[in-house]
Amino acid sequence: MRADDLRGRLDAMILAAVEHRPLHGYAVMEELRARSGGQLDLPTGTVYPALRRLERAHQITGEWQTVGGRKRRTYEITDSGRRLLESERAAWADYSRLMGVIIGGAP
Amino acid sequence: MTASLRPDLDPRDNVLALLSARLRGPRRMRTDLLTEMRDGLDDATDDLLASGLSTAEARHQAVAEFGDPASLARELQAELTGVQARRTALAVALLSLLVEAAWDWGYPAMMRDYWMRGGHPTISPLLEPLSRVQEIAVWIVVPLLLVAYGSILRRRAALRRASLLIGLLAVGLLSVNLLTSGLMTVLNPDLLAALNGNLPGLLLQFGSLAVMLFMVLSTVRTMRLLTFAARPVPRRE
Numbered sequence: 001m002r003a004d005d006l007r008g009r010l011d012a013m014i015l016a017a018v019e020h021r022p023l024h025g026y027a028v029m030e031e032l033r034a035r036s037g038g039q040l041d042l043p044t045g046t047v048y049p050a051l052r053r054l055e056r057a058h059q060i061t062g063e064w065q066t067v068g069g070r071k072r073r074t075y076e077i078t079d080s081g082r083r084l085l086e087s088e089r090a091a092w093a094d095y096s097r098l099m100g101v102i103i104g105g106a107p
Numbered sequence: 108m109t110a111s112l113r114p115d116l117d118p119r120d121n122v123l124a125l126l127s128a129r130l131r132g133p134r135r136m137r138t139d140l141l142t143e144m145r146d147g148l149d150d151a152t153d154d155l156l157a158s159g160l161s162t163a164e165a166r167h168q169a170v171a172e173f174g175d176p177a178s179l180a181r182e183l184q185a186e187l188t189g190v191q192a193r194r195t196a197l198a199v200a201l202l203s204l205l206v207e208a209a210w211d212w213g214y215p216a217m218m219r220d221y222w223m224r225g226g227h228p229t230i231s232p233l234l235e236p237l238s239r240v241q242e243i244a245v246w247i248v249v250p251l252l253l254v255a256y257g258s259i260l261r262r263r264a265a266l267r268r269a270s271l272l273i274g275l276l277a278v279g280l281l282s283v284n285l286l287t288s289g290l291m292t293v294l295n296p297d298l299l300a301a302l303n304g305n306l307p308g309l310l311l312q313f314g315s316l317a318v319m320l321f322m323v324l325s326t327v328r329t330m331r332l333l334t335f336a337a338r339p340v341p342r343r344e
Binding site for chain 2 (some may be wrong): 024027030036044045047056064070071072073
């Protein structure tokens with residue numbers, strides 16, 4: 001999948017990655033890669049501005065932790081982030097259904 | 108300041124040096140961002156080492172997968188500028204209201220005290236209109252600053268425009284305040300005499316100057332970051 005196509009949905013993808021447990025930046029990318037079966041082709045650095053963007057909008061919260069002697073900033077989804085994720089999921093389902101009908105040949 | 112790639116260095120250090128040279132803004136957030144990205148590059152290197160690559164290969168691969176530092180720096184700089192703009196918006200909005208209220212209360216009290224000490228305050232006909240202009244500017248700009256502050260927090264995409272709006276509003280309000288305050292001081296020859304021996308009045312005068320200086324410095328920082336963020340960023344060779 002092309003990086004440009006993915007960027008527009010990066011915030012929603014990150015919210016989905018941290019939906020069930022707090023993760024640090026690199027772990028978020030790993031989670032997304034794992035979910036995509038290795039097909040996700042985004043530069044790993046792109047996650048950091050996106051995490052800050054989501055944190056600014058109070059959709060996730062970041063906290064510094066020391067794990068194995070290394071300082072890590074882990075991110076957790078907020079209630080506002082969960083609401084946004086639900087609305088993104090609904091919008092994506094509608095979009096996907098629509099595209100399926102228009103260009104996918106689905107009934 | 109520019110940074111160039113040094114082949115003798117660890118490629119991860121090279122990327123971080125490039126990013127560090129291209130980021131300006133609140134020191135703590137900047138340091139946190141660089142620490143976080145270093146952590147991510149180290150994690151990526153560890154994973155690649157575990158997959159069988161040599162140390163040098165793993166480091167190069169981790170940097171290659173990290174992406175273009177120039178475009179990353181652009182996005183991160185917008186976030187840093189946004190944080191500074193938020194600070195400026197809050198500082199200018201709240202402190203302008205505070206200074207306005209303090210003078211509304213303090214100036215008549217100061218002149219009353221001057222009169223009771225035998226002074227004869229002369230009132231310039233321009234003082235009232237100048238004070239009104241200052242008041243109107245505060246009441247128009249402060250809500251706009253707070254709206255722009257809120258839009259940065261609520262809307263993920265509004266960052267650059269809201270930061271610019273905050274910078275321009277703060278420059279406008281402070282310019283009006285400095286100009287009108289300066290004129291009101293010049294047109295009021297009794298002010299210095301009224302301040303003489305009046306401790307609350309002196310505190311009000313010097314406190315206002317200190318607060319004004321703080322607001323100007325915060326606004327200058329925001330404008331410098333906006334200018335810095337607007338510079339074309341050279342891409343990595």
